[in-house]
Amino acid sequence: MSLFEAKNIVKRFGGVAAVNDLSFTVEKGEILGIIGPNGSGKTTVFNLISCFFPLTSGEIHFKGKRIDQVPAHDICNLGIGRTFQVVKPLKRMTVLENVTVGAFLRTNSMAKAKHKAEEIVDFCGLSQFKDYEAKSLPLALRKRLEIARALATEPELLMLDETCAGLNPRESEEAIAIIKRIRDSGMTIIIVEHIMKVMMGISDRILAINFGSQITIGKPQEVAGHPEVIKAYLGDDHA
Numbered sequence: 559m560s561l562f563e564a565k566n567i568v569k570r571f572g573g574v575a576a577v578n579d580l581s582f583t584v585e586k587g588e589i590l591g592i593i594g595p596n597g598s599g600k601t602t603v604f605n606l607i608s609c610f611f612p613l614t615s616g617e618i619h620f621k622g623k624r625i626d627q628v629p630a631h632d633i634c635n636l637g638i639g640r641t642f643q644v645v646k647p648l649k650r651m652t653v654l655e656n657v658t659v660g661a662f663l664r665t666n667s668m669a670k671a672k673h674k675a676e677e678i679v680d681f682c683g684l685s686q687f688k689d690y691e692a693k694s695l696p697l698a699l700r701k702r703l704e705i706a707r708a709l710a711t712e713p714e715l716l717m718l719d720e721t722c723a724g725l726n727p728r729e730s731e732e733a734i735a736i737i738k739r740i741r742d743s744g745m746t747i748i749i750v751e752h753i754m755k756v757m758m759g760i761s762d763r764i765l766a767i768n769f770g771s772q773i774t775i776g777k778p779q780e781v782a783g784h785p786e787v788i789k790a791y792l793g794d795d796h797a
């Protein structure tokens with residue numbers, strides 16, 4: 559049984575099918591990358607998985623249970639963590655406090671939550687900033703904090719939405735190094751990134767979508783060479 563399964567999921571906003579009959583699985587320990595041009599439905603897929611929006615039709619299963627009817631605030635409890643394309647830290651709290659809030663999902667003990675948060679802050683390379691207010695951090699560190707907050711909830715499936723967007727090449731490399739460390743810890747990840755090189759290097763499989771529908775799914779090399787993927791990214795002349 560797959561850890562995660564989306565079955566024929568559809569999301570319509572008025573007349574627009576943002577996600578149109580997508581089906582895919584994610585195996586335990588796997589990294590699935592989702593690629594597609596702007597507006598192709600990647601963030602909507604994340605919002606459907608985290609029950610931010612109700613499905614128009616289809617089903618979502620996690621650990622063998624149907625979860626698409628679960629209230630959004632319970633999704634994290636079930637073991638699905640996510641970051642947002644637009645980062646949303648608790649601005650007036652420090653880095654450590656932000657991560658501690660996440661850790662409270664799994665414990666009522668302040669000491670245990672703080673200990674867990676310290677470990678994760680360290681893992682994400684944020685130790686020297688742990689007493690900084692979140693609002694004072696530059697974007698690259700706020701993005702790292704976003705990952706740390708999600709990790710603190712001890713997810714079994716982590717969804718990373720454009721962690722490298724807005725970062726310069728050096729900051730992107732640092733973010734990728736953290737994502738690789740998370741991968742090496744055995745975490746199951748669904749990742750959306752615009753930088754193809756990042757997606758090729760980090761994903762076990764890639765799901766390519768356009769207009770909310772699947773173009774293809776498979777190993778990174780196969781997907782990158784697929785004529786429809788090349789066409790979606792570069793236009794007809796290159797396919």
Ligand SMILES: Nc1ncnc2c1ncn2[C@@H]1O[C@H](COP(=O)(O)OP(=O)(O)OP(=O)(O)O)[C@@H](O)[C@H]1O
Pocket residue numbers: 571574575576594595596597598599600601602603
């Ligand atoms: N809340 C909403 N209401 C109406 N339409 C929406 C909503 N959210 C997304 N859409 C539409 O659904 C489609 C898919 O958008 P989505 O943000 O999922 O794409 P994306 O692949 O994540 O784009 P990007 O790469 O630019 O972040 C777009 O046409 C978008 O305008």
